[in-house]
Amino acid sequence: MNRDLVEGRTVAKNPKATIADVARLAGVSTATAGRVLGRYGYTKEETRSHVLEAARKLGYRTNALARSLITGKTRTIGVVAGDIQNPFYASILRGIADVVENREFGLLIINSDESLEKEIRAVDLLREKQVDGIIVSPCDTRDSRHLRDLHAEGLPLVLLDRTVAGLDVDRVAINNIDAAERAVAALIAAGHRRIGLVGELLEGAGDDLEAFVRRALSGNVLSTDTLYPSWQRLLGYLRAHQRAGLDVDLSLICRVGAYSAARAVAAALPLISRADRPTAVFATDGTMSEGVVRAIAQSALRMPEDLSIVCFDDLDWMDFVAPGISTMAQPRLAMGEAAATMLLERIDGSDHPARAIEMQAEFISRGSISTPGQTIGGQTRGKKP
Amino acid sequence: MNRDLVEGRTVAKNPKATIADVARLAGVSTATAGRVLGRYGYTKEETRSHVLEAARKLGYRTNALARSLITGKTRTIGVVAGDIQNPFYASILRGIADVVENREFGLLIINSDESLEKEIRAVDLLREKQVDGIIVSPCDTRDSRHLRDLHAEGLPLVLLDRTVAGLDVDRVAINNIDAAERAVAALIAAGHRRIGLVGELLEGAGDDLEAFVRRALSGNVLSTDTLYPSWQRLLGYLRAHQRAGLDVDLSLICRVGAYSAARAVAAALPLISRADRPTAVFATDGTMSEGVVRAIAQSALRMPEDLSIVCFDDLDWMDFVAPGISTMAQPRLAMGEAAATMLLERIDGSDHPARAIEMQAEFISRGSISTPGQTIGGQTRGKKP
């Protein structure tokens, strides 16, 4: 408190000046000072300017904490992302930040590293800090009491990229099955018949890849909605094969088991080094894409002459890594914007039923797909010099 | 308030339960309940368990707002970064997040887009939210009243990557002059004599590139500390030339004037297309590096046969874009960690004099440097097929 302040005299700016200090200097009640400083209620213009002048003199800054304690609103949202360093999340976060900053909201960001335990702690922390709403890319599509509770208690929640079984809340994602199918169809259209897949495919979809594929092929996959994206994209891969009347070779499906480019390299290398290697590979997301391209760079294979690829997510480097990477691009920025916009609407009080926004993925055709067995530069399946 | 709660009966969990509710149910005072729930002061073990039990029954969660209002600490720090989507900032942010999450602090992130106006608003917002400290990568090395005020008022502040004139606070950065000199020296050592530079070089260093270079060459650059990184790296470029007794060709220095890969492409294309083009190019940061590599990909030049390059920052793609990009790598993650660690130390009360942590940049030699005029594959300065 600044009890040493004297009206009428020039006083040193004090960042800790409070509404009471301003009121005293302006000769009004704290209620009135609060009204002009907090921009609520009515104030006579003259009073207003006195208060403002006093606030200026004291270097008054409002303490959002005190305000929030009363209003119950913090004008801050929280987001728990897998890894802010991953371009997928970095772009989404940027989209979120853009809409949030426009509304002068704060943005609290926490990494989950795809760990349920960390996600739960993140959500806890965000709640303690009384955020007005939360955007999460849930790392577990089933075990989600923390999210269910959130929603049950009325805290606005938006799910990004992934869905949670039985949790009917706003969400934004692309149609992963369809997008993957279109990506793989591009390969098939070019004549490929043996197409590899490199995907995270973490546990969660029944754990047994072979059984999953068998079920999928016979049209028996229940609740595709709550599958992880990589499993949904596997479904798209299978569907593209079925549509084209192609058999699926299980040994061509690489289950990396982790969100790691390095692990993807390790998984892709054997696949593309086999004698009966596929003529093309589909990578199920940006991280897997980086792994596959890295594996090819480490091998002696030429792209696309020896191996065609189609990736997922349009990363910075995909248009200048020769021969240009054909890929299924998700509108990452727009996904973040959409999620934030939905969340803010909820925070503003909208109470329509939960909506699922399906964003459009766009296939970008560049140079990484060629016809298998095609002869280029005088040799087929040749080695680099 | 949950006035409808009845002691002894099973009550529905209420996320809005307050310490008063818990105290009532446990039959103790709010002071006592507060002591066990807030983990401060002493409590008899028996009392403790009663309170805990009551809290559990009610689903009590502490309201950090109320606590912060009293303690004056929010256990939240703010960081204003240029663009969280940029890999440079994304990694730094990850480093910051890692140490901050360990201490269970919150992390408020805002983009400045290198605009002073946005930076000022960001800092304002963070202060309103009463963060315990701020990390900023200031977009203006001079006009910085907002940062000066912050520091004068005792709010912990750490500067990242850039320095502000006359603001003696903790900071972390690499030695940009030295790092750039080493990078360019690698080119000179390989025999290059005409080396281009592509850098942001925004206004701020006196605005006149030619005059700056002339001054630098005659050893007259005052306060190199508060230069923007790209200007410091230009200094390193010049110094490498001087050390080698090489003349500097001003026309080889490309001033992009913006933090934009697209703008860098536009600036680099004419440079590398000239008849008397340089035999090598040095890019002053990740964004410029992407621009240069992109420009080369768009040109008919082969790398490194027709043009050698050395980049700055080790981005994901640099080790798999053929022929592998030689670059000066900043320890981005560690820079973020160091900044956060310093900030938390200050928050913990440390009051030693301001420290400047100089991180080590590491040159990574890959395939993008060759000897100029070298004959590879039977032709020199040839075109791609």
Next chain:
DNA sequence: CTGAAAGCGCTTACAG
């Protein structure tokens, strides 16, 4: 339009 009073949900001295 303005002020006195209460209160948001906690923590902090201060007694006991």
Next chain:
DNA sequence: CTGAAAGCGCTTACAG
């Protein structure tokens, strides 16, 4: 070790 009271810095009814 525990409780009654005050208070953090605001906003919110409620009078006037």
